Amino acid sequence: MSKKRGGRNLSNADPFAAQAATQHRGLVGIGLISLLGIAASLWGSPAPAAENEGAVRAVQFNGFGTVGSLASEITQPWHFRRDSDQPNDAGGYANMLIDSRIGLQANYMPSPQWELLGQVVAKQREQDTPVSDMLQWAFVSYEPAADLKIRLGRTSPDVFLLADYRDVGFAYPWVRPSVEFYGWFPMHSIDGIDLTKIWAGGAATWRAKALYGYAGSTLPSPPGDDPIKLRAQDFTGVTVSRESNGFTAKLSYAISRVSVSRSAQANQAIQALSPIEMLAPQLPAQVVAEERQLVQQEAPTGAWSRYFGLALAYDHNPWTAQAEASYVSGDIFPEHAIRSYASLGYRIRSFTPFVMASRVWPRSRPLSAPTDWAAALTPLIGAPDAQALQQVGTLSAIDINATLQNQRSVALGLRWDFSARTALKLQWDYYHVYANGAGLWGDGTTAAAYANIFSATIDFVF
Numbered sequence: 502m503s504k505k506r507g508g509r510n511l512s513n514a515d516p517f518a519a520q521a522a523t524q525h526r527g528l529v530g531i532g533l534i535s536l537l538g539i540a541a542s543l544w545g546s547p548a549p550a551a552e553n554e555g556a557v558r559a560v561q562f563n564g565f566g567t568v569g570s571l572a573s574e575i576t577q578p579w580h581f582r583r584d585s586d587q588p589n590d591a592g593g594y595a596n597m598l599i600d601s602r603i604g605l606q607a608n609y610m611p612s613p614q615w616e617l618l619g620q621v622v623a624k625q626r627e628q629d630t631p632v633s634d635m636l637q638w639a640f641v642s643y644e645p646a647a648d649l650k651i652r653l654g655r656t657s658p659d660v661f662l663l664a665d666y667r668d669v670g671f672a673y674p675w676v677r678p679s680v681e682f683y684g685w686f687p688m689h690s691i692d693g694i695d696l697t698k699i700w701a702g703g704a705a706t707w708r709a710k711a712l713y714g715y716a717g718s719t720l721p722s723p724p725g726d727d728p729i730k731l732r733a734q735d736f737t738g739v740t741v742s743r744e745s746n747g748f749t750a751k752l753s754y755a756i757s758r759v760s761v762s763r764s765a766q767a768n769q770a771i772q773a774l775s776p777i778e779m780l781a782p783q784l785p786a787q788v789v790a791e792e793r794q795l796v797q798q799e800a801p802t803g804a805w806s807r808y809f810g811l812a813l814a815y816d817h818n819p820w821t822a823q824a825e826a827s828y829v830s831g832d833i834f835p836e837h838a839i840r841s842y843a844s845l846g847y848r849i850r851s852f853t854p855f856v857m858a859s860r861v862w863p864r865s866r867p868l869s870a871p872t873d874w875a876a877a878l879t880p881l882i883g884a885p886d887a888q889a890l891q892q893v894g895t896l897s898a899i900d901i902n903a904t905l906q907n908q909r910s911v912a913l914g915l916r917w918d919f920s921a922r923t924a925l926k927l928q929w930d931y932y933h934v935y936a937n938g939a940g941l942w943g944d945g946t947t948a949a950a951y952a953n954i955f956s957a958t959i960d961f962v963f
Contacts, residue, residue, distance in 0.1 A: 560609045567670040569600030569958035577934075577950040580943030583677045586687035587625050589721045589943035598625040600677060600958055602668055606638070616642045622668050622689075629728035630719040637668075637690045648699045658691045659710055660738050660753040662812040662825055670960035674821065674855045674916045676928040677956075679842035681859040682825055684941050685835075685906060687718040691736055705745035712738045716757070721943070726764045733757040733806070747817035753810035759833055763800040770900075771796050773893045776882060777874070784877050791871045795897045798834045798868075806831035819848040821855075830864070835904040835940050837865045846916075853916040860909045867905060867937040867947075868898040902947050907938025923961040930954040 573581050573596070582591040583599055591599050602624035609617045620638035640654030657664040661682075666672040667689060693714015700707050716736050720729040738755035763771070777784065777792040797804075810827040826841040839862045846855035871894035878887035914928035932952040939945025 560607055562605065562607050563963065564603070564605040565669045565671055565960075565962045566603040567601055567958050567960050569597065569676065569956060571596045571599060571954055571956040573952060573954050575950060575952040577939075577946065577948055579939060579945050579950065579952075581952065581954055582684065582941065582943050583680055584684050584687055585941065586627055586630070586718050586720055587943070588627055591625060591943050600670075600956065601625075602670075604637075604668060614644045618642070624668065627719045627721050627728060629722070634690075634719065650697045650699075651694070652697075653694050655690050655692050656695060656712075656714075658688060658716055658736065658738065658755070659695065659712060660740060660755045660808060660810055661686075662749075662751060662814060662823065669962070670926075670958060671922070671924055671962045673823075674846045674853050674926075675844065675857060675912065675914060676926050676958050679825075679844075679857065679859040679910075680941055681861040681906070681908060681910060682827070682840045682842045685838075685840070685861070687720065687731065688716040688733060691716045693736070702743075703745075705743050708740075708742045708744075710738075710740045712736075722764050723766050726766060727762070729764055730762040732760045732762075734760070738808075747815055749812070749814040751810075751812040753808065753812070753827075755808040757806055759804050759806045759831070759836075760802045761800050761833075767799040770799055770893065770897050774890070774897070776886075776890065777878075780878070780881055783881060787872055788874055788877050791874075792894065794868070795871075795894060795901065797832070798901045799897065801833045804832035806833060806836055821846040821848065821853070828864075834865050834868075834901060835863070835906055838863045838906055851918045853918075855912075855914050855916065857912040857914075858910070859912075861906045861938075861941075863905045863907045863938065865905065867902045870895045870898055899947055902937045903945055904940040905937050906940040907935040908941065909933050922963065923959065926956075926958045926960065928954075928956045930956070 571581070575581070580590050580592060581599065587599065602622060604620060604622040606618065606620040608619075611617075618638055618640060619636065621635045622637050623635055626634065636655065638655055638657070640652045640656050642650055642652040644650050659665065661667070663673065663678055663683070667678060667683060670676070691712065691714040693712060695710055695712035697708060697710045714736050716733040718731045720731055722729045734757065736755065736757040738753065740751060740753045742749060742751040774792050774796060777789065781789045807830045808827060809829075810825065812825040813823070815822045822843075822845045824841070824843040826839070828839050829836050831837060840860070842857060842859035844855060844857040846853045871891065873891075874894055875884070875887040875891045878890055881887075882890075910930055910932045912928055912930045914926060917925045919925060930953070932950075932954070934942070934945075934950040934952070936949045937947050939948070939950065
């Protein structure tokens with residue numbers, strides 16, 4: 502659900518501040534909190550367990566964080582982003598903001614059946630993102646039986662394998678989840694309800710979950726323009742998973758109605774194309790169809806999106822492996838794609854070398870430049886205006902093609918768990934971006950490109 506336009510240049514967004522003048526303080530805040538988190542992970546001790554299993558617990562706090570930096574070599578003047586809700590010119594301060602984040606979680610159990618849980622995550626987002634988006638979890642859960650759980654409030658859209666810990670770098674071997682698979686989906690939370698049923702089947706544990714709610718995100722917009730709001734209404738999903746002897750398999754399906762707010766740039770393009778709609782009865786059907794496709798893709802409204810996913814994971818010392826594949830269909834041009842990744846790691850004491858390969862194939866073909874609109878329009882509005890409309894249509898098609906996602910990557914890395922709650926990661930990623938495939942990059946265009954990304958992070962929990 503990535504939506505952006507090429508050629509935009511926005512200032513970096515800091516999780517702790519909205520204005521550029523306060524971004525440095527925000528980075529210092531991340532650094533200080535991160536250092537405190539590392540200290541806690543190295544020297545802290547776990548909170549004592551309750552003496553009685555059914556005793557009422559006080560509020561308990563824990564957290565996680567990442568301090569990272571990266572260097573990039575890209576054959577185009579683009580910007581690397583791990584998530585599509587980061588600014589088009591993501592980075593800043595030696596590119597430390599792209600992967601750095603800090604999270605704090607609090608939970609309270611007034612009884613064994615009830616739990617209240619909240620989680621806030623500070624990380625780099627688009628500058629105009631509401632502060633409330635830092636609150637990623639805020640729900641109450643109820644377990645009427647040991648095999649049944651109901652959650653109400655702000656939870657995770659649990660259709661991915663990493664949905665519950667996508668921002669917790671310590672939970673996976675790589676510096677970041679696959680950009681091709683996870684980066685396109687900017688919504689980390691869903692406001693609604695879910696129901697989980699657990700049962701045993703032989704030596705396996707089965708889980709089925711149904712969820713319903715509303716999700717949203719703020720995406721990069723042109724300089725000086727209002728932020729682009731992405732909304733997924735009636736987000737409905739079902740997942741079934743099986744776990745046995747370190748092996749996990751998960752099937753997911755979700756459907757939602759997606760809308761994208763119109764930027765001033767999109768409004769200008771739609772307004773410029775309006776004469777074709779007014780003259781539709783007098784124009785060839787192909788010209789009208791091409792114009793309507795451009796208008797729909799400039800700012801989709803109420804477009805249905807369907808997600809099908811399969812995830813496999815294996816974790817049994819010394820091996821760890823993980824793979825996911827998804828197919829997204831619907832009316833939104835850049836979403837319609839097949840996405841996948843596979844990863845393999847091998848633990849050698851406290852070290853885990855790993856490899857990961859990822860791919861995203863668009864199922865929507867790039868839009869061709871409009872047919873000869875000028876020839877059909879000239880008798881109706883004159884040659885100058887007809888040529889102008891032809892040009893607007895051509896530029897709109899190029900603009901929309903820049904949102905397509907078509908790339909592959911391979912990553913090599915090493916994780917070193919130098920303490921029980923702290924890990925150092927080093928990673929090299931190589932990206933091949935095909936023509937009309939740069940939708941995951943900041944300021945991406947329709948050109949092809951190659952990129953090398955070198956990353957280093959410290960991940961911790963406390």
